[in-house]
Amino acid sequence: MLETITGRYKNIGFAGAGNMGEAIIGALINSCIFSPLNIFINDINKERLDFMNKTYGVSILADNFKLFSQCDIIILAVKPQQMTQLLTEITGNPDYGIYNRKLVISIAAGITIKKIEDILYKPLDDKSRKKLPIIRVMPNTPALVLAGISGMSLNNNTSYEDADAGKTILNSMGKVIEVKEELLNAVTAVSGSGPAYVFYLVEAMIKGGIEAGLEPGHAAEFSIATLDGAVKLMMAKNESPEELRRKVTSPGGTTEAAIRVLDNNDVKHHIIEAIAAAAKRGEELSS
Numbered sequence: 211m212l213e214t215i216t217g218r219y220k221n222i223g224f225a226g227a228g229n230m231g232e233a234i235i236g237a238l239i240n241s242c243i244f245s246p247l248n249i250f251i252n253d254i255n256k257e258r259l260d261f262m263n264k265t266y267g268v269s270i271l272a273d274n275f276k277l278f279s280q281c282d283i284i285i286l287a288v289k290p291q292q293m294t295q296l297l298t299e300i301t302g303n304p305d306y307g308i309y310n311r312k313l314v315i316s317i318a319a320g321i322t323i324k325k326i327e328d329i330l331y332k333p334l335d336d337k338s339r340k341k342l343p344i345i346r347v348m349p350n351t352p353a354l355v356l357a358g359i360s361g362m363s364l365n366n367n368t369s370y371e372d373a374d375a376g377k378t379i380l381n382s383m384g385k386v387i388e389v390k391e392e393l394l395n396a397v398t399a400v401s402g403s404g405p406a407y408v409f410y411l412v413e414a415m416i417k418g419g420i421e422a423g424l425e426p427g428h429a430a431e432f433s434i435a436t437l438d439g440a441v442k443l444m445m446a447k448n449e450s451p452e453e454l455r456r457k458v459t460s461p462g463g464t465t466e467a468a469i470r471v472l473d474n475n476d477v478k479h480h481i482i483e484a485i486a487a488a489a490k491r492g493e494e495l496s497s
């Protein structure tokens with residue numbers, strides 16, 4: 211429970227308890243921000259609910275309206291295409307208007323604050339809307355090991371206290387940077403999807419290592435430890451990635467031979483294009 215900030219946020223509920231919901235729940239429990247006793251979940255996948263209940267000791271609520279009415283913070287953690295259905299399950303209940311002072315946090319890629327407001331605010335009068343702050347967040351799965359980074363944007367009804375609660379939740383799983391909402395698709399493309407690009411690189415390094423003669427276990431160990439070491443080096447040194455790369459690349463040496471192949475195949479440009487495609491997909495998901 212967020213007692214260090216305020217006793218207002220006692221229970222947190224997850225509408226959708228999939229990959230990212232699990233990463234956030236794991237981080238909240240690991241960092242003792244919320245006890246499992248104060249974490250509630252709903253998911254249409256019953257096996258998923260059982261797994262989460264058994265693994266983390268969190269409680270299951272029967273539907274999304276119960277989740278909304280019983281929790282002080284509601285994390286919307288379904289796929290973007292499932293968001294309208296989820297929100298209308300909440301607003302469709304005749305008692306929706308009587309529950310107020312909730313903090314709604316969406317982690318869905320591409321879904322704008324305006325889209326969530328359009329559905330959640332429609333049945334409410336002006337006074338009730340002000341009690342329903344909405345925060346849009348883009349986390350990433352390294353949150354599972356408390357090494358995530360999240361982008362966060364607030365809507366106009368978000369108080370200092372709400373923003374602080376949002377930041378505390380996100381800080382429990384890593385870093386958080388507040389950005390203008392129009393930049394969240396770019397954040398999604400870089401850090402939300404980013405872990406997948408890194409895993410893709412490692413997949414290729416392992417395959418390359420095997421083709422060069424290493425046995426698979428060693429190929430994986432050398433590749434993953436290299437990534438870990440390179441990241442630590444980058445974090446420790448006040449030097450740009452370009453500078454650090456230059457220091458590995460001896461003139462006429464092996465790295466130069468490798469980078470030449472990457473450059474000849476325009477790999478950097480393709481990565482830039484991939485990030486642009488992810489950002490564009492984020493925009494498409496909003497409609």
Ligand SMILES: NC(=O)C1=CN([C@@H]2O[C@H](COP(=O)(O)OP(=O)(O)OC[C@H]3O[C@@H](n4cnc5c(N)ncnc54)[C@H](OP(=O)(O)O)[C@@H]3O)[C@@H](O)[C@H]2O)C=CC1
Pocket residue numbers: 225226227228229230231252253254255258274287288289290292295296299317318319348349350351402403
């Ligand atoms: N995975 C990632 O790396 C990241 C994901 N995100 C965002 O997080 C959100 C969730 O992604 P992720 O966890 O990967 O997705 P998952 O599909 O793993 O999780 C979503 C869960 O919600 C369930 N669900 C669907 N509709 C409802 C509903 N109406 N009520 C309750 N539960 C429902 C789904 O069931 P079913 O599978 O049966 O549909 C599924 O179990 C997405 O919007 C994504 O954009 C953000 C950053 C990173």
Ligand SMILES: O=C(O)[C@@H]1CCC=N1
Pocket residue numbers: 319398402403
């Ligand atoms: O692929 C996706 O759409 C989600 C959002 C960022 C990471 N996974």
